[in-house]
Amino acid sequence: MSDTTTIRPSAPWHLWAVGVVAVLWNAFGCYDYVTTRLGGADYLRGFFSEPQVEYYMNMPLWADIVWPIGVWGGLIGAVLLLARSKWALHAFIASLVAFVLSLVHMYVLSNGGELFGTAQYPIQATILALCLVFAWYAWAMSKRGLLR
Numbered sequence: 001m002s003d004t005t006t007i008r009p010s011a012p013w014h015l016w017a018v019g020v021v022a023v024l025w026n027a028f029g030c031y032d033y034v035t036t037r038l039g040g041a042d043y044l045r046g047f048f049s050e051p052q053v054e055y056y057m058n059m060p061l062w063a064d065i066v067w068p069i070g071v072w073g074g075l076i077g078a079v080l081l082l083a084r085s086k087w088a089l090h091a092f093i094a095s096l097v098a099f100v101l102s103l104v105h106m107y108v109l110s111n112g113g114e115l116f117g118t119a120q121y122p123i124q125a126t127i128l129a130l131c132l133v134f135a136w137y138a139w140a141m142s143k144r145g146l147l148r
Helices: 013-044 050-057 061-082 087-109 112-143
Strands: none
Touching: 013 050, 013 061, 013 112, 050 112, 061 087, 061 112, 087 112
């Protein structure tokens, strides 16, 4: 009789570290999304000028749809990474694509870049960098056979 059970390598410490950071980072994005939807303009006025608040409150439907895909996709990807699921990569890619689409809306298809100025650049660059890192990390762990 042969044993067909495959032994999966144990998860390295960095998988847990990256997974926890990803959960915390993306949970904040989800919190911001939910608070914006529930608090609306009043919540946004705590951070932005009136024209900036109007920008967020009057986004086209497609742009309003990609935001939750981005934040919830990232959180789902983080949880799936901790669960060592290969689907983490797909969720992180969906999150990355949604974020890139939101950048296209802000800087190409609307006056968002003009309204928010250069103050948004470090924030947007950080979000983009982390989206790329999380997707790359899930891909690398998948290639190593650590995600199933």
